[in-house]
Amino acid sequence: MRIVLDAVTKQFGAVKAIDDVTLEIVDGELLALLGPSGCGKTTTLFAICGIHRIDSGRILFGDLEVSGLPPQRRSVGVVFQSFALYPHMSVSENIGFPLQVRKESKAEIERKVDEVADLVHIRELLERRPAQLSGGQQQRVAIARAIVRRPDILLLDEPLANLDAKLRLEMRSELRRLQKETGITAVIVTHDQVEAMSMSDRIVIMDDGRILQIGTPDEMYHRPSNKFVAGFIGNPPISFADGKVEDGRFVTEGLDFDLPDRIKKASVTAGQNITLGVRPEYLQPDFATPIEAEITFIENQGREALYDLTLAGGHVFRSIQSGEPICKLGDKIRWGIDADASFFFDDQGKRI
Amino acid sequence: MSSHLKTWPLSLFLGIVSFPLVLMYVYLVIDTITVTPPGSIIPEKFTLEDWRFLFEEATGRRPSIWSVTLNSFILASANSIVIVSISATAGYALSRLNVPFRSFFLAGMMVLHAFPTVTLIVSIFLILQMVGLYNTLIGVILVKASLLMPFGVWIMKGFYDTVPWEIEMAGVQDGASRFTVWRRLVLPQVQPGFLALGVFAFLDGWSEFILPQVLAPSSDVQVLSVYLAGLIADEFYFDFGLFKAVGLFYSVPVILLYLFFQDKLMNIYGGGSKG
Ligand SMILES: Nc1ncnc2c1ncn2[C@@H]1O[C@H](COP(=O)(O)OP(=O)(O)O)[C@@H](O)[C@H]1O
Ligand SMILES: [Mg+2]
Numbered sequence: 001m002r003i004v005l006d007a008v009t010k011q012f013g014a015v016k017a018i019d020d021v022t023l024e025i026v027d028g029e030l031l032a033l034l035g036p037s038g039c040g041k042t043t044t045l046f047a048i049c050g051i052h053r054i055d056s057g058r059i060l061f062g063d064l065e066v067s068g069l070p071p072q073r074r075s076v077g078v079v080f081q082s083f084a085l086y087p088h089m090s091v092s093e094n095i096g097f098p099l100q101v102r103k104e105s106k107a108e109i110e111r112k113v114d115e116v117a118d119l120v121h122i123r124e125l126l127e128r129r130p131a132q133l134s135g136g137q138q139q140r141v142a143i144a145r146a147i148v149r150r151p152d153i154l155l156l157d158e159p160l161a162n163l164d165a166k167l168r169l170e171m172r173s174e175l176r177r178l179q180k181e182t183g184i185t186a187v188i189v190t191h192d193q194v195e196a197m198s199m200s201d202r203i204v205i206m207d208d209g210r211i212l213q214i215g216t217p218d219e220m221y222h223r224p225s226n227k228f229v230a231g232f233i234g235n236p237p238i239s240f241a242d243g244k245v246e247d248g249r250f251v252t253e254g255l256d257f258d259l260p261d262r263i264k265k266a267s268v269t270a271g272q273n274i275t276l277g278v279r280p281e282y283l284q285p286d287f288a289t290p291i292e293a294e295i296t297f298i299e300n301q302g303r304e305a306l307y308d309l310t311l312a313g314g315h316v317f318r319s320i321q322s323g324e325p326i327c328k329l330g331d332k333i334r335w336g337i338d339a340d341a342s343f344f345f346d347d348q349g350k351r352i
Numbered sequence: 353m354s355s356h357l358k359t360w361p362l363s364l365f366l367g368i369v370s371f372p373l374v375l376m377y378v379y380l381v382i383d384t385i386t387v388t389p390p391g392s393i394i395p396e397k398f399t400l401e402d403w404r405f406l407f408e409e410a411t412g413r414r415p416s417i418w419s420v421t422l423n424s425f426i427l428a429s430a431n432s433i434v435i436v437s438i439s440a441t442a443g444y445a446l447s448r449l450n451v452p453f454r455s456f457f458l459a460g461m462m463v464l465h466a467f468p469t470v471t472l473i474v475s476i477f478l479i480l481q482m483v484g485l486y487n488t489l490i491g492v493i494l495v496k497a498s499l500l501m502p503f504g505v506w507i508m509k510g511f512y513d514t515v516p517w518e519i520e521m522a523g524v525q526d527g528a529s530r531f532t533v534w535r536r537l538v539l540p541q542v543q544p545g546f547l548a549l550g551v552f553a554f555l556d557g558w559s560e561f562i563l564p565q566v567l568a569p570s571s572d573v574q575v576l577s578v579y580l581a582g583l584i585a586d587e588f589y590f591d592f593g594l595f596k597a598v599g600l601f602y603s604v605p606v607i608l609l610y611l612f613f614q615d616k617l618m619n620i621y622g623g624g625s626k627g
Contacts, residue, residue, distance in 0.1 A: 051521050071524045078525045084518035088540040098526035145526070 001062050001152040001185055002027045003048065008057035010043055017043040019209035021057075025153070025187060030179050032200035033189045034232070040209040041189040042081075045155050048187065049076040061152055077146030079156040083138045085130035091141050092117075092126040098149045116148045120178065136167045143175075147182060154179070154186040160195060172199055193233050197221070205229050227349040230277050236306055238279045238343075241315040245272045250344070252276070253313020257289045260340050266352050268344075274352070277343035280306070280320035287336030293317065295331045300324065309333070384597040402593040406601075413589070415571040415579070417598070424558060424576040427493055431557030434497040435504040436550045442501075443508025444534060448520070458509075461502040469499055473566055480567055492568045492575075496560055497553075504549055511545035512538070544616060551613045555606060576602045 003025040010018045018040040025031050033041045046052040048059060050071035059067045066074050086094050092113050099109045117123045120140040130138055139159060146154055159175065160168045176199050179186050190196050196203050197217040205212045205220070205228075213225040224230035230238050243252030245268045250259050255276075259268070268274065283291070296316070297308035305325040309317045319335065327333060344352045384402045386395035405417050445451050446458060476495055477486070485491030515538050523533035561577040569578065580602055583595045610617070 046521075049525055051524070071521075072527045072529065076525065078522065080518045080522055082516060082518050084516065084522040086519065086522075086537055097523075097528075101526060101528040101532060145522075149527075 002060075003153055003185065003187075004058075004060040005044075005048070006058040006060065008044075008047060008059060009055050010040075010047055010052055011055050016209050018047065021206075021209075021211055023204060023211060023214065025185060026202075028183050028185055029201040030176070030186045030188060030199060032196035032203045033187060033206060034193060034196040034203050035191065035206035036232075037191055039206045041191070041206060042157055043209075044206070045078070045157055045187065045189055048153070049078050049155055050074045075149075075152040077149070077151035077154045079139070079142045079146050079154070079159055081157040081159075081161065083130075083142040083162070085138055085141055085145075087130050089129075090126065091122065091128050091130070091133070094130065094141055095126075095144045095148050098145065102149070112148055113144075116144045119147075119181070120144045135163050136171060139163065139171060143178065147178075147184065152185065154184045156186065156188045158189055158191070160190070160192070168195075175199065194235055197233065205232060224343065224351060226351055227275060227277065227345045230343055230345075230351070234279055236280050236318055236320060238277045239283075239315075239317040241276045241278075241311075241317070243274055243276060245270055245274050250274065250276055252315065254293070254311030254315060255291060255313070257337075257339060259344070260342075262340075263344050263352055268346075268352065273347040275345040275347075275349075277345060278317055278337055279341075280318040282338040282341045283309070283317055283319040283335060284321060284338075285326070285333075285335045287338045289337040289339045290334055291317070291337055292332070292334050295327055295329055295333060298325050298327075298329055309335070380596060380600055384593065384600055402597040405594060405598060414582070415574055417579070417601070419572070420574050420576055420579045423489060423573060426489055427496065427560065427564065427575055428554045428557035430489075430493045431497050431500065431560075432550045432554040434493070435500055435553040436546055438497075438501060439504035439508040439549060440539070440546065442505045443510075443512050444538070446505065447509045447512035458506075461506055465502040465506065470562065472499075473562065476563075477566060487568050487570050487573060489568060489573050492560075492564050492573075493557075495567065496557055496563055499563075500553060500556055504553065507549055508542065508545055511542040515541050547613070547616045548618075551609060551617055555609060558606060 005021055005023040008018060008021045009016065021040075021044060033044060035041055043052060047054050050066070050069060050073075054067060057067070058065055061074065086097065089097065095113045095116060096109045099112060104112075113126070114123070117126055120143055122137060122140045122144065125133060125137060125141070130141065133141065139162075143154075143156075143159075156175070160171055163171060172195060175188070188196075188199065197220070200217065202214060202216055203220050204214050207228055213220065213229050215223070220229060220233050224233065227240070231240070241252050241255065243250050243255070245251075245259070247270060248259055248264055250257055291309070291311070293309035293311045295307055296310040297306075299306040304320055304322045307319045307321070307325075307327075309319060311317070317337075346352055382395060385398060385400060387397050387399050387401075388395045405414075408414075409416060446454060451457070480486040480491045480495070485494070519537055519541075520533050523537045524530065528536065559577065560575075561581065564573075564575045565578050565581065568574070574582075576598075580595070580598050583591065583598060
């Protein structure tokens with residue numbers, strides 16, 4: 001179902017947890033809410049499911065405004081960060097609970113519980129208690145409980161944060177499979193950009209209660225709207241260097257090169273403060289715009305190597321190259337930047 | 353096995369320290385069913401003479417032990433039921449709901465709990481007399497329960513505090529009303545607390561002396577503690593053997609309850625670990 005948030009604001013005392021958020025979630029998509037801790041992701045989720053009453057704005061499910069409806073009357077399945085299984089009930093009782101409070105018949109409940117248990121592969125765990133399950137299994141139960149009554153939308157709050165690294169990878173594809181198989185509209189909250197990039201159809205980046213950018217993972221990576229988004233997305237992260245525009249050139253200590261034509265056309269004025277952003281893959285030994293620096297850090301990851309380059313002026317850039325390291329710590333090198341693929345941000349942090 | 357090895361010095365120490373106590377209890381039991389000549393500690397012959405009170409009808413001097421026991425039982429059970437049922441709801445409200453004056457209530461409860469009962473006894477006596485509850489069990493129950501109430505509410509609030517918020521959110525999200533969430537999802541998790549508090553309140557009511565002594569002294573509403581005290585208050589007819597036997601009779605339910613519920617009772621002090 002299509003979900004619309006229209007200028008939604010939620011305050012806790014003086015803190016604006018979400019500030020004028022407008023967002024459309026398309027039917028059947030998996031949307032990731034991405035942002036640093038405390039930026040209002042959980043609050044947004046709880047506003048959608050009705051646990052938090054919003055202070056202003058509207059929330060629509062399809063054409064129905066639900067802003068005033070209590071959680072019980074919105075058809076939303078939620079997987080909580082701590083999974084929130086009911087410890088005194090068996091797995092099948094946990095999953096059946098939403099149906100039971102709707103007074104469905106025993107046979108019907110049993111049938112639906114079995115069906116959803118098959119879907120999330122926990123058929124053999126139905127008689128156990130939550131305490132007897134591993135983290136990954138608990139999560140599957142929580143998901144089963146959230147989708148057993150076929151809600152309009154599924155919300156997941158940091159679903160992978162409480163799992164260990166290996167399981168996280170497994171659940172990433174598992175969640176995606178479930179969402180595809182059921183065709184349910186889903187919102188997944190995460191502070192991990194790799195998760196967001198790899199799982200979702202679209203990403204919403206939030207900071208400080210506001211939405212900074214909405215777009216596909218690809219757009220986020222290649223066309224970030226501002227410096228925050230560029231810095232948040234990408235691993236290893238982008239490197240920034242503050243500088244000035246002088247005579248159609250980007251100038252900073254230790255670096256001076258001709259700005260690409262698209263930047264020159266975008267009415268930058270001489271003397272304007274401007275920030276350069278270079279992703280590690282756009283800094284390579286044979287790229288066009290020369291950069292002279294000293295290697296101050298090397299991390300050999302086997303398949304690829306990570307380098308820190310420190311310029312004469314103190315700016316640090318990162319480079320990632322496949323294969324074994326090609327130089328040693330302390331080497332003076334002359335590599336190049338792909339200026340066309342690099343980003344430039346104005347003094348407000350907006351990408352030019 | 354290895355843990356036994358490590359703790360045996362501790363067990364030995366505790367054994368030695370508590371040996372005199374055990375000896376006293378054992379001797380109390382032996383003493384009530386034997387005759388011991390004055391000046392000796394070795395019993396001479398077996399007798400159930402001291403336990404005859406169990407079969408005595410009520411006399412002018414003393415009510416029957418069974419009616420007194422029943423009164424004690426009513427007082428203890430009613431105390432337990434009232435405390436548990438009110439703490440169940442009040443504790444939840446204070447832990448979870450946005451009630452007005454919440455912090456005022458919490459602070460007030462601490463003060464109330466610290467208030468010595470004896471200082472209130474005269475005014476309580478006057479009030480009961482005025483409302484016509486003097487010399488009734490109901491009066492004692494109401495006063496006893498309300499004095500223990502702050503403690504009960506406070507303890508239950510502590511237990512509710514340990515139940516994660518997200519469980520309630522999940523319940524509401526699953527479509528259950530707030531009441532259903534409380535009854536089906538939250539209550540089962542604080543159940544150890546209820547059991548502990550219920551037993552505690554029962555024992556507390558069972559052992560209460562000063563309130564029934566002052567507020568319900570007449571023989572038809574007498575409770576065991578008052579009955580027992582009456583035995584030694586009697587200057588002309590002082591039966592030490594009877595006093596010991598009744599004392600033992602009075603403490604048997606306490607010991608039994610304790611044996612049954614000792615690990616549950618520890619929950620109160622453990623701050624609500626989930627069983
Ligand atoms: N129940 C609450 N009461 C008061 N402040 C809250 C509450 N929930 C969240 N906040 C505040 O709102 C902001 C956003 O919180 P949250 O949505 O939980 O962030 P995130 O999930 O992105 O880490 C934070 O500053 C947080 O302290
Ligand atoms: Mg959160």
